[in-house]
Amino acid sequence: MPIIAPSILTANFLRLEDEINMLNSSKADWIHLDIMDGVYVPNITFGFPVIRQIKSLAKKPLDAHLMIINPDRYLKDFKDAGVDLLTVHLEACTHLDRTISEISNLGMKPGVAVNPHTSLDGLQYILPKLSMVLIMTVNPGFGGQKFIDYSYEKVRKLKQMIVDSGASTLIQVDGGVSKSNLKPLVDAGVDAFVVGNTIFASSDPVAMIEDLKEMKNLS
Numbered sequence: 001m002p003i004i005a006p007s008i009l010t011a012n013f014l015r016l017e018d019e020i021n022m023l024n025s026s027k028a029d030w031i032h033l034d035i036m037d038g039v040y041v042p043n044i045t046f047g048f049p050v051i052r053q054i055k056s057l058a059k060k061p062l063d064a065h066l067m068i069i070n071p072d073r074y075l076k077d078f079k080d081a082g083v084d085l086l087t088v089h090l091e092a093c094t095h096l097d098r099t100i101s102e103i104s105n106l107g108m109k110p111g112v113a114v115n116p117h118t119s120l121d122g123l124q125y126i127l128p129k130l131s132m133v134l135i136m137t138v139n140p141g142f143g144g145q146k147f148i149d150y151s152y153e154k155v156r157k158l159k160q161m162i163v164d165s166g167a168s169t170l171i172q173v174d175g176g177v178s179k180s181n182l183k184p185l186v187d188a189g190v191d192a193f194v195v196g197n198t199i200f201a202s203s204d205p206v207a208m209i210e211d212l213k214e215m216k217n218l219s
């Protein structure tokens with residue numbers, strides 16, 4: 001069964017407690033936190049005080065996706081705020097090997113995200129050190145965007161790289177995931193799905209999460 005990581009980017013922040021409790025009661029595996037700095041991406045979201053509040057309520061691991069330049073400045077702060085899986089962008093790190101080693105040393109699971117246009121070549125040597133590679137299937141910055149179709153080829157290529165290297169790295173996709181592309185993405189090799197709009201714009205988010213998790217009632 002796929003790992004489902006609802007992104008709270010499109011949750012109702014006036015009712016964040018209810019939204020986290022809803023996720024706690026659902027079949028979601030992780031809670032995905034999109035951290036944006038307004039420089040790396042053209043949007044700003046939230047930071048440590050909000051993450052700490054979420055941690056105090058959440059019964060699922062926190063999966064943070066950093067869309068910030070120079071994330072090295074804040075790795076320990078994310079650990080202290082309660083993050084379990086920490087993903088940085090390949091394009092935002094000059095010394096990526098050092099960054100992921102530091103994330104592991106702090107006791108978090110390291111992930112690396114790649115933008116749609118970014119080649120997978122830069123991942124080859126670090127793959128065995130990564131818990132997860134996040135393939136962006138939209139340009140990062142906003143929820144509710146359209147899935148980019150060439151992502152399938154990229155997922156298949158990454159899956160082959162992982163098999164060839166003997167690593168156990170998970171493949172995560174983020175952006176535009178819906179009931180219509182979940183199954184083909186699982187078939188291509190995706191293990192974990194970030195899902196924002198499809199869940200939070202649904203009239204019954206708990207049922208939507210269950211359908212995605214159990215791959216039923218797909219369109």
Ligand code: DX5
Nearest residue numbers: 140141143144175176196197
């Ligand atoms: C985009 C974020 C995503 C976003 C996904 O920059 O990284 O996590 O919330 O939202 P949907 O599922 O609505 O495309």
Ligand code: ZN
Nearest residue numbers: 034065174194
């Ligand atoms: Zn994300």
